[in-house]
Amino acid sequence: MHLGYVQSKHFTILDLQCNVITQQVKGLTYGMGGKMAFYLNTYFRVGGEGYFSTCKYGEYKNSCRIGWGGVTFDLLYPVKKWAPFIGVTLGGGSATHLIFTEKQQNNQDITAVVHFSNPLSIINPAVGVEFFASNRISLLFKMDYMINTLKNPYYPQGVRFYLGVHFSSKKINNSSI
Numbered sequence: 453m454h455l456g457y458v459q460s461k462h463f464t465i466l467d468l469q470c471n472v473i474t475q476q477v478k479g480l481t482y483g484m485g486g487k488m489a490f491y492l493n494t495y496f497r498v499g500g501e502g503y504f505s506t507c508k509y510g511e512y513k514n515s516c517r518i519g520w521g522g523v524t525f526d527l528l529y530p531v532k533k534w535a536p537f538i539g540v541t542l543g544g545g546s547a548t549h550l551i552f553t554e555k556q557q558n559n560q561d562i563t564a565v566v567h568f569s570n571p572l573s574i575i576n577p578a579v580g581v582e583f584f585a586s587n588r589i590s591l592l593f594k595m596d597y598m599i600n601t602l603k604n605p606y607y608p609q610g611v612r613f614y615l616g617v618h619f620s621s622k623k624i625n626n627s628s629i
Contacts, residue, residue, distance in 0.1 A: 456481045456612030458507055460516075461605040465566050467553040473566075475551060477516045477608035481507040487618070489524060497526045501541055507608055512552035516608055520545025520572055520598070533584045541576040541596075547607050573601045582618065592616040 460477035467473055485503025492498060502521030509516065522543015528535045548569040580594030594614040600607040 454612045454614040458608035458610035460608040463605040477509045479509045481505045495528050499524050515550045518547045535582045539578045545572045570604050570606050575599045588620045590618045
């Protein structure tokens with residue numbers, strides 16, 4: 453589970469009557485996902501992760517949903533039951549927007565919308581800490597900032613905070629845990 457605050461650049465779209473509408477994704481983002489990683493040694497792990505994030509924005513409660521995943525690399529420094537880490541994920545995904553062009557009156561009315569998706573190519577640096585409750589379970593706190601290398605203005609960027617639980621199928625190779 454993660455929460456954060458994101459903001460995009462201003463961008464313009466056309467509605468069905470070819471009117472220009474200026475928008476900006478700006479607000480609270482939330483979502484879920486998961487990570488699977490393998491320890492290569494006590495200090496380094498590699499794996500994959502994938503998440504979705506949703507942000508409601510604008511006067512009419514528009515929606516931006518990002519789905520992404522990639523290969524992750526973490527450098528850890530275990531100290532007893534704690535393991536601070538820095539990491540990076542390289543991957544891709546898409547950002548999908550649903551933009552209402554006028555106020556919704558009720559569920560019975562037809563409301564004009566604009567719907568589009570854009571691809572993402574991401575670099576996602578992260579910093580965090582894990583607390584090893586046992587040899588098989590750890591609690592995770594992580595902060596990241598996903599950067600879209602394609603530089604489209606529709607993409608919201610910002611800091612996200614993660615809180616999660618990791619499960620291991622076998623003991624972590626660290627005698628101090």
